[in-house]
Amino acid sequence: MKIAMIGTGYVGLVSGVCLSDFGHDVVCVDKDPAKIAMLEQGEVPIYEPGLDVLMAKNVAAGRLSFTQDLATAIDGAQAVFIAVGTPTRRGDGHADLTYVMAAAEEIARAAKDYVVIVTKSTVPVGTNRQVKQVVYKANPSLEFDVASNPEFLREGAAIDDFMKPDRVVVGVQNDRAAEVMNEIYRPLYLREFPVVTTDLESAEMIKYAANAFLATKITFINEIAALCEKVGADVKQVSKGMGMDGRIGNKFLHAGPGYGGSCFPKDTKALARIGQEHATPMQITETVISVNEEMKRRMIDKLQDLCGGSFNGKTIGVLGVTFKPNTDDMRDAPSLTLVPALVGGGAKVRVTDPQGRHEGEALLPGVQWVEDAYKAAQNADLLVILTEWNEFRALDLKKLARKMQTPRLADLRNIYSVRDAKRAGFEAYDSIGRKGFS
DSSP states (O other), X not given: OEEEEEOOSHHHHHHHHHHHHTXXXXXXXXXXXXXXXXXXXXXXXXXXXTHHHHHHHHHHTTSEEEEXXXXXXXXXXXXXXXXXXXXXXXXXOOBOOHHHHHHHHHHHHHOOSOEEEEEOSOOOTTHHHHHHHHHHXXXXXXXXXXXXXXXXXXXXXXXXXXXXXXXXXXXXSXXXXXXXHHHHTHHHHHTTOOEEEEOHHHHHHHHHHHHHHHHHHHHHHHHHHHHHHHHTOOHHHHHHHHHTSTTTOSTTOOOOSOOOSSSHHHHHHHHHHHHHHTTOOOHHHHHHHHHHHHHHHHHHHHHHHHTTTOOTTOEEEEEOOSSSSSOOOXXXXXXXXXXXXXXXXXXXXXXXXXXXXXXXXXXXXXOEEOSSHHHHHTTOSEEEXXXXXXXXXXOOHHHHHHHSSSOEEEETTOOSOHHHHXXXXXXXXXXXSSOOBO
């Protein structure tokens, strides 16, 4: 089957590459000439483990190509995926659908034969019906259907998530569109991965409900962690005990400095806005948003306490600035709250991250970038573990402590233990939801 993928951002590129690996003929479209030039040269504009290899494999096999020409891409395509950005709209928190509707109109004007227009972007409930209206208005004679196919890709594990999904969600209005979507995902049917077929609105809602629930789990355990610090409990033991309950599960129960990234902040805000527009306030989601922001600010107080009440004149090393490991994505990362607070407080800040420098240099002005954790620790007054990259999980703590001016460690991902820190020679250690010392 020929498929066109409109948009070569994170979702579009990963989806296009993986669909080509299913055996489909996929053409990825983007208006950015620099991005298309990179892709045609075999360079991947995002960091996702294994994506470069899989892309090269399918380009070599003739199943995957890239172009700026939308009309050429959709000529003969049975399905056209819209995978463009839906950023949070300034002022009201709603998802900005400008790019989605523009893509829909362009598809309508270029398409000649029956096609299923598939929305892969995360969009508010009712968007696919709007897409249908836009397409019909632009080309009343076009024979087409719309489908909702939300993505559930975790950055850093996106290829596995696409190839071995918990489920694929497909929203359609008739059997003809369902047959096209079934053919697209036939390789997953054959391997018995579940494909859930629903109406359009239910598919759109599943995406928001799932992400809001996961964000709630993260925020809940972070609130429990704050209470653990007051009453002397250990949040890691609490999380373990909770997660063994099959009704709860152990995923997304790891305390930290708050969620970030491209999905949870944007999608929780959009869901809250959808609720407001329909006079059904999403009170839990609204609280999650508020508490998550407060958690990030609470981390600043924690670091300030470790610095004796002031950042002024201190040298602070920060390990990791991306919102999670195995990605270069810094959207709504906790570092964007914490690091500026350190710099603004008068600290000299050294930063290291395996993939974060490309975006981080523009987003985090006033910091010094260094190659590794040991250089970040040199003569430092405080070392902060902010992102749990594997490179930071087995550090030589004694070596770090010896390099520091005042060996103090803020372990905001609970990687190490109090015993580890004491034995290494740290004079102060704090983490999330556990006892520290100073």
